[in-house]
Amino acid sequence: MNFYALDAVTVAQQLLGKEIVRRWDNGSVSRYVISETEAYFGEDDKACHASKGKTLRTEIMYSEGGYVYVYLIYGMYWMLNVVTGEKNHPEAVLIRGINDIVGSGKVGRELKLDKSFYGESLISSSRIWIENSLDSHPIKYVSAPRVGVDYAGEKWRNKPWRFILQR
DNA sequence: TGCACGATCTCG
DNA sequence: GAGATCGTGCAT
Numbered sequence: 097m098n099f100y101a102l103d104a105v106t107v108a109q110q111l112l113g114k115e116i117v118r119r120w121d122n123g124s125v126s127r128y129v130i131s132e133t134e135a136y137f138g139e140d141d142k143a144c145h146a147s148k149g150k151t152l153r154t155e156i157m158y159s160e161g162g163y164v165y166v167y168l169i170y171g172m173y174w175m176l177n178v179v180t181g182e183k184n185h186p187e188a189v190l191i192r193g194i195n196d197i198v199g200s201g202k203v204g205r206e207l208k209l210d211k212s213f214y215g216e217s218l219i220s221s222s223r224i225w226i227e228n229s230l231d232s233h234p235i236k237y238v239s240a241p242r243v244g245v246d247y248a249g250e251k252w253r254n255k256p257w258r259f260i261l262q263r
Numbered sequence: 264t265g266c267a268c269g270a271t272c273t274c275g
Numbered sequence: 276g277a278g279a280t281c282g283t284g285c286a287t
């Protein structure tokens with residue numbers, strides 16, 4: 097089955113400890129352990145970009161899980177998200193931290209993301225995908241409110257949908 | 264056609 | 276504490 101078709105909160109938790117694999121243009125490969133994630137869940141979630149409906153920018157989130165959703169923030173940082181959930185239910189998981197690099201803007205910069213990654217399939221891409229970590233330690237994490245979503249209103253801004261790997 | 268703003272970071 | 280920097284959505 098498609099792991100990414102699970103709901104965003106579950107995927108956000110399960111991604112912790114897995115590895116993002118990035119193959120560069122010169123053929124070399126880097127691996128990064130996912131250390132912090134955030135879940136965005138559907139049009140009802142006022143903090144989710146899809147809360148404004150389906151647009152050119154958000155339409156990838158309406159696909160079945162397994163695609164990359166990237167967008168530019170503050171004119172300079174590419175944010176990396178993993179589309180999750182069933183087709184026509186827009187959900188995504190924001191990758192906030194990899195290894196000891198914490199901060200979604202820094203993640204995008206480290207991975208050298210750009211607009212061309214929009215819609216990339218994590219199942220079949222040859223330059224970015226996710227693998228289970230070889231070391232199978234039990235994963236421990238803590239939850240916290242999401243960052244930068246004060247505008248989303250009482251109900252949504254307090255959701256503990258930010259997940260931080262504990263080591 | 265224009266404008267305000269954002270799931271941010273760095274520097275001073 | 277402010278500046279960098281630009282695509283997007285919504286108002287004009």
